[in-house]
Amino acid sequence: MSTTLVVNYRKIMPYVKPYWVRALISVLITIPIGSMDAVIAWSLKPYMDVVMVEKSTNVANYIPLLIIVFSCMQSSLNYAATYLNTWVGRKIANDVKMDLFDKLMLNDAHYFDTTTSGNVMMRYNHDVDTACNGLLANLKLFTTRVFSSVSLIAVLFYNSWQLALIAVVILFGALYPLTTVRRRIKAVMDKTIFSGSAVMSHYNETYNGNRIIASYNLYDYQRRRFHDTLRQVFKLGIKMVQRTGMMSPLMHFIVSLGIALVIWTGSYLIVHQEISAGNFVSFITALIMLYNPIKSIGNNYNNVQMSLLAMERIFQQLERVPEIHNCDNPIVLNEVKDKIEYNNVSFSYVKNKLVLRNINLAVNVGQTVAFVGNSGGGKTTLVNLLPRFYDVKSGEIKIDGIDIRRYDLNSLRDKIAIVFQDNFLFDGSIRDNILLGKENATEQEITYAVKSACLDEFIASLDKGLDTQIGERGVLLSGGQKQRIAIARAFIKDAPIVILDEATSALDNKSEAVVQQAIDNLMKDRTVLIIAHRLSTVRNADRIVVVNYGEIVEEGTHDELIAKEDGVYSSLYRSQLK
Secondary structure (H helix, E strand, C coil): HHHHHHHHHHHHHHHHHHHHHHHHHHHHHHHHHHHHHHHHHHHHHHHHHHHCCEEECHHHHHHHHHHHHHHHHHHHHHHHHHHHHHHHHHHHHHHHHHHHHHHHHHHCCHHHHHCCHHHHHHHHHHHHHHHHHHHHHHHHHHHHHHHHHHHHHHHHHCCHHHHHHHHHHHHHHHHHHHHHHHHHHHHHHHHHHHHHHHHHHHEEEEEECHHHHHHHHHHHHHHHHHHHHHHHHHHHHHHHHHCCCCHHHHHHHHHHHHHHHHHHHHHHHHCCCCCCCCHHHHHHHHHHHHHHHHHHHHHHHHHHHHHHHHHHHHHHCCCCCCCCCCCCCCCCCCCCCCCCEEEEEEEEEEEEEEEEEEEEEEEEEEEEEEEEECCCHHHHHHHHHCCCCCCCCCCEEEEEEEEEEHEEEHHHHHHHEEECCCCCCCCEEHHHHHHHHCCCCCCHHHHHHHHHHHHHHHHHCCCCCCCCCCCCCCCCCCCHHHHHHHHHHHHHHHHCCEECCCCCCCCHHHHHHHHHHHHHHCCCEEECEECCCCHHHHHHEEEEHHHHHHHCEECCCCHHHHHCCCCHHHHEEEEHHC
16 A cells, blocks of 8 residues: 555646645644644643642633633634645646546547446546545545644653553554555445446436437336446445445444553552542543544545545546557648558457458549448448548558658648538537637638538528527537538638548438538548448549448449449449439
8 A cells, every 4th residue: 555655646746746835834734733632631631630639720710711722723723724725636636637638638539439428527527536635635634633643642641651552552453454444445446436437427328318218218218227327336335334334333442442441540540649630631531532533534544545546547547548649750741742542451449350351542632532332331430540530450541652650640630621420519609619620710711611611691590690609519500500510610621631421411301402512612622531321422523432341342433333233332323213
């Protein structure tokens, strides 16, 4: 455990450094907070000996006043420590969340394919709050306890070294069970995080799939799934209590034994006049003030261990290297001059299950190439390799004779604009979503993009025009309007390569006609790769490539391929006409 603490300490220090002054003050404040506990216990000795035994009233006047003054000071310092801890904790949490957010955005497509939204929420948000805020809050508690314990132990030895030795031995005996906490909770914590992420995923699914749930009356189905997940979380919670719940009662029992032993020994020492009554009362008070927090410290220590485990998971994410990243000394791609080449490209999502096999293809600058074929045949995968959403398993993809893995990733993607079948729109205005293609675009560029995307009439019909809010994921827009906003975004990016991934397949005939006009405008003077389901939309492509079961089976113009009566393309075309 000590090694883990040192490693985590080294990793978290860069986040603490900007706020180290406040963090240090918050820790230093705990010294007087803890130490002042001893004042009350220590003051009882002169109070008992002078007031209760000797019946003197002089001490009786100032000792209660002294206790009140010290208690007020302790309360004020406690507030200051809580405020500073919260301030520092949330600042650190925000910084860690920012770094995690950057890491999340840079993760490769495979990561998002295999990670649920609930898992992301737990790992990138909940873990940070647990680690930073929880750890600092418990750090304040523990540092206060440490200095309180040291000062109270000093009072114990001041009053009676014999009783103090007994008390300290019992104290260490009570704390010993804490050494097993980490081993007991780690496996359960990992499963709890997984189940907690499943709960979050259920909420996300219900939110995003609310219309499917309603239209298919899936209420009972979703309820059963959610109930099963909650039952799993409940079992894990009970298992956590089973593994750690006995610690506080066990510590309570050991502490009670210590108090009983001290009282028995103390009575003997008083009878033999080795200590005074004031010594004994002061000692018992200090002992109870020392032991009482120990009874409940098990729960706090559990929380500290959970915070440390959360911190480990955070740094696992921060240290994770995405599969798709820049090579050493990458080349900046400034322009596409010649052609795009696929040389013996093979790819698989799952080991030993190829999706693409030995693809060889050349696309010259300015050409429009359409990919058609059976569903699941590898068309989308083929074009997704170009912007390096995934990397090839074998072979290479070149732009102007250079492997795309040697290009700077940002400069490569800057040269590619993509219009998906289901384009993601962000919460905000139409203008905000169009400007994602180029944040510093001028009004003239925006107007041109809107007109070219056939959005001008629609925008003119809106009271707020481009500044109309579209809701999360563009929920207030039709499918055709979403597509045209995505096309306007691609226009304003003005990239030399355009990928159209079944951009009209989900639209009705009227919407498709408008969107197709916008697409035709976008395709002018650019290198275009089109994935098409409706073959009527690709008749004018310079070249049509038929991809079936991961292989290129036919290639040519529409007229050339339709002339092959037994060809795959010819069969597909005739079946769609029917």
